[in-house]
Amino acid sequence: MIMKAEKFYSLSDLWKNIKKLPQKRKYICGGTDIAVSLKYGSLDIDCLIDISDVKELSLIKKEKNHVFIGAGVKISEFEKNEIIKKCVPALYKSVRYYASPTIRNIATLGGNLANASPCADGVLALLASRAKVILNLYGKKRVLEIKDVFIGPKKTSIKKDELIEGFLVPIWSHKSVFLKSIPRKIFGISKAGLCVCADIKNGSVRDISISASSVGPVVLRCLKTETFLKGKEINDKTVEESYKIIKTEVSPINDHRSVAEYRKEIIGVFLKRALSSLK
Numbered sequence: 001m002i003m004k005a006e007k008f009y010s011l012s013d014l015w016k017n018i019k020k021l022p023q024k025r026k027y028i029c030g031g032t033d034i035a036v037s038l039k040y041g042s043l044d045i046d047c048l049i050d051i052s053d054v055k056e057l058s059l060i061k062k063e064k065n066h067v068f069i070g071a072g073v074k075i076s077e078f079e080k081n082e083i084i085k086k087c088v089p090a091l092y093k094s095v096r097y098y099a100s101p102t103i104r105n106i107a108t109l110g111g112n113l114a115n116a117s118p119c120a121d122g123v124l125a126l127l128a129s130r131a132k133v134i135l136n137l138y139g140k141k142r143v144l145e146i147k148d149v150f151i152g153p154k155k156t157s158i159k160k161d162e163l164i165e166g167f168l169v170p171i172w173s174h175k176s177v178f179l180k181s182i183p184r185k186i187f188g189i190s191k192a193g194l195c196v197c198a199d200i201k202n203g204s205v206r207d208i209s210i211s212a213s214s215v216g217p218v219v220l221r222c223l224k225t226e227t228f229l230k231g232k233e234i235n236d237k238t239v240e241e242s243y244k245i246i247k248t249e250v251s252p253i254n255d256h257r258s259v260a261e262y263r264k265e266i267i268g269v270f271l272k273r274a275l276s277s278l279k
């Protein structure tokens with residue numbers, strides 16, 4: 001049973017008081033993942049630290065070479081924000097696939113990363129956008145590649161009390177495609193997902209990054225496929241070859257949502273669709 005819940009409105013206040021809280025403590029932001037764990041009794045904690053109104057976590061700022069996105073920005077905000085629409089199109093496009101409007105209005109990107117699910121839609125968009133994550137522990141910051149946060153499904157290298165402060169997303173010339181296979185017509189956890197960000201000029205790939213979800217223990221970058229496509233003209237031959245390569249990069253499993261064979265195939269098909277719409 002949770003004995004205590006404490007709410008903070010600024011980072012300075014959080015760092016000043018956090019060590020006085022009960023030892024078994026955990027952050028809560030939107031609460032959409034935590035609520036499920038609490039319901040099923042899989043959390044052993046004495047204290048929830050509510051960071052949903054910490055002001056530094058709710059910012060979206062455009063700087064010279066990157067966009068800063070606070071970990072506590074609500075998912076629905078990405079669809080309304082002009083900076084995100086223009087500079088981080090993958091995140092903008094991911095919103096309509098992300099749960100239901102009710103969940104989107106409270107869920108956050110920080111929670112999506114910390115939860116480390118292989119199906120996380122926000123992480124899928126961030127990885128293809130080449131974002132880095134800013135972690136903050138008692139005021140000391142470190143910046144990590146998103147891939148370095150994951151140890152395995154639902155496991156991260158984030159330390160006790162370490163806070164995801166936000167994300168740094170580089171500004172680079174690209175368009176993006178976000179595709180997700182779901183069990184129902186709208187909403188739902190992904191059977192498989194693919195996000196492609198690419199700079200394509202006159203039908204040739206100048207730069208590209210590709211991420212895939214629900215087809216491995218964590219959301220992953222498809223580096224072999226990216227390397228193959230860089231510098232190539234998009235034609236029937238390169239599309240067919242990249243379709244074969246990407247299927248060797250994923251390692252899906254059978255579970256209650258789908259089967260490995262379908263997941264592998266749909267990732268290849270999604271890549272074909274993405275390339276033809278981007279060229």
Ligand SMILES: Cc1cc2nc3c(=O)[nH]c(=O)nc-3n(C[C@H](O)[C@H](O)[C@H](O)COP(=O)(O)OP(=O)(O)OC[C@H]3O[C@@H](n4cnc5c(N)ncnc54)[C@H](O)[C@@H]3O)c2cc1C
Pocket residue numbers: 026027028029030031032033034035036051071072097098099100103106107108109110111112113114115119120121122162163164165187188189190
């Ligand atoms: C009905 C339903 C549908 C869903 N559909 C989708 C979907 O379509 N796609 C999808 O990707 N996800 C989906 N989810 C999962 C969930 O909504 C997302 O993972 C969401 O982004 C989590 O954010 P949150 O703020 O609610 O996290 P919370 O529940 O508040 O926290 C989740 C975890 O992150 C930690 N945490 C939160 N913020 C921080 C921070 N800033 N720093 C450090 N740790 C932090 C918490 O301690 C906790 O361990 C769904 C969930 C539900 C209940």
